[in-house]
Every structure is written in C-alpha cells, then in structure tokens.
Amino acid sequence: MTVAVSFEISGQDRRRRINPVKNESTVTQARNEIKRDTLDKSSLVHMHDANGNVIYIDTVTGKEVVDSTLIPVVPKMEFPLFHSASIGVDLWSPVMRAFGTSYGLIGFSAQLNLHNRYIPTFEIGLGSANYAPEDNNYVYKSPMSIYFKLGADYNVFFNSNPDYMFYAGLRYGFSPFKWQVTDVVPSDNYWQNNQPIDFPSQSSFTGYFELLAGVKVKIYGNISMGWSVRYHQILHQSNKKYGEPWYVPGYGSRGSAITATFSVFYSLPLDKYNKKRPLTKASLAKVNDIAPEPEK
Numbered sequence: 001m002t003v004a005v006s007f008e009i010s011g012q013d014r015r016r017r018i019n020p021v022k023n024e025s026t027v028t029q030a031r032n033e034i035k036r037d038t039l040d041k042s043s044l045v046h047m048h049d050a051n052g053n054v055i056y057i058d059t060v061t062g063k064e065v066v067d068s069t070l071i072p073v074v075p076k077m078e079f080p081l082f083h084s085a086s087i088g089v090d091l092w093s094p095v096m097r098a099f100g101t102s103y104g105l106i107g108f109s110a111q112l113n114l115h116n117r118y119i120p121t122f123e124i125g126l127g128s129a130n131y132a133p134e135d136n137n138y139v140y141k142s143p144m145s146i147y148f149k150l151g152a153d154y155n156v157f158f159n160s161n162p163d164y165m166f167y168a169g170l171r172y173g174f175s176p177f178k179w180q181v182t183d184v185v186p187s188d189n190y191w192q193n194n195q196p197i198d199f200p201s202q203s204s205f206t207g208y209f210e211l212l213a214g215v216k217v218k219i220y221g222n223i224s225m226g227w228s229v230r231y232h233q234i235l236h237q238s239n240k241k242y243g244e245p246w247y248v249p250g251y252g253s254r255g256s257a258i259t260a261t262f263s264v265f266y267s268l269p270l271d272k273y274n275k276k277r278p279l280t281k282a283s284l285a286k287v288n289d290i291a292p293e294p295e296k
Contacts, residue, residue, distance in 0.1 A: 127249030147250030
C-alpha cells in the first residue's frame, strides 16, 4: 500500500529547518562538523519543494529534517597546506660588521609555510672573526667558516592576514670551524718578560640552540621584511685543549646570550589565497534554522 504525502510549503516556511524530536537524524547534527555522518532515512519520506529541491519529512511529526551531510564543513585552517615558500637574507651581521663589529658575515634562510601556521626553516651562512681587546694583550682570529641551523616557527596569527606575522621558534645550529689566539702578552711584573706567545690553530665542532620571537611584514609585492630576537646557549663543543673559542659562526660571541636578525624575504605563493572565510560555530548552528538560498 502506498501513501502519498503532499502539502504546500510557503516560501518562508521552506527556509525553516526544524528539529522537534530527538532521533538518529537530529543527533548527527550535533556531532563534530568535520566528521561526515549519514542520515538515517528509514523513518523518513522525501518530497520536492516548489523549487525542485529534495527535502525529508519525519512521518511521525510531519516536520522537515536536515541531512547533516549537506551542511558545509568548517575547515580547521583557512589557508592551504602549502601556502608559500620563502628565501631570505640576514642583513644584521654585514651591517653590524660595517659599523665596526669584529665578527660575523652573512646568513641566508629558506622557509616553507604550511597553513600559514607552521614554518619549517633551514638557515645557512658564513662567519669569521678578527678581534683584539682594548688592552691589546691578545688577538683572536677565526677564518671564514660555514654554519647551519635547522628549526621551525609557529605563526600566532595563522588565520589572519598572511602579510603580517608574529611568530615564535626554535633552532638547532652547528658549525665546524677553526680558531686561534696570537700575540698573547703575559703579565709578568717580576721578570719583565713580555715576549708574545702564539697558540696553535684549533679545530672545533660546536652545537647550540636558539629560542626566538619575531615579526614579518609585507612591504611590496612578494617582498617582506622581518626582525627577530634570539636567546641562545652552547649545547656541546669538541676540542677544549687550549680553552673555549670566543666566537662561534652563526652564534656570535660567547659573552652575550642575546642576538638579533634583520632579514629581507622573497616569497613565492604555492596556492591561491583562500578568500572564503570559514563558518564559525555560531553560523553553523544557525544552519539548523535557516537553510541557504537555493541556486538559480
């Protein structure tokens, strides 16, 4: 026996989505919006409204029921996985060297921006030192050497405008380098022996960590500038026969635990900017009451 259910729904009522009873179909609407549930249609009949859209009617109450599988998914993050890639050059060291600092050289970085939130980073650079203290009782020298840093940053404003970033990060850096101390003048007031002494060149492999916080802003097109402040400490060091090196490439002098960077970046977009704002939980809850307008 076939029962036909037919009644007219006004334009205003057609937009209403009423959930009057607690059944399997209404329970699915309250579950995690990311999980895709299947509507139990065993107790429902379907019909077409005036616009030809399929709607489901509860046979007990005569009320329309929402199919939760048709509710738009709320994305966890607004931006795509591979949002952009950047290369940068750190101008802090060469500028400071030009103003008289006796160590440092230049550094470069490569970054991969994931969801505008997680930013794995690789840094490479060159450093050297030629330092004599004010009393001129020795000269510290370290020839040009390479250094590497591996780590990642976390963008606090990951669902905001990607042109402006505030981030915190962590780095592990290491460098194989050589250093030596020459023209050491011993203090000998008794024998008055001021013959300079040279210590032989030494090789060292030093590793260290950095905790950092920084900002990055777009200035024109794909060009951005960034500043960071870093706290660092030595983790391990080889060959201490003649003491510890005063300067470590990529780290700086051992006398300071704080350093800084000023970099210029060029970013290459890896996907189109996601201009659609995600649904909020409040707007998603309203879907149960007001359905979207049908496409014409």
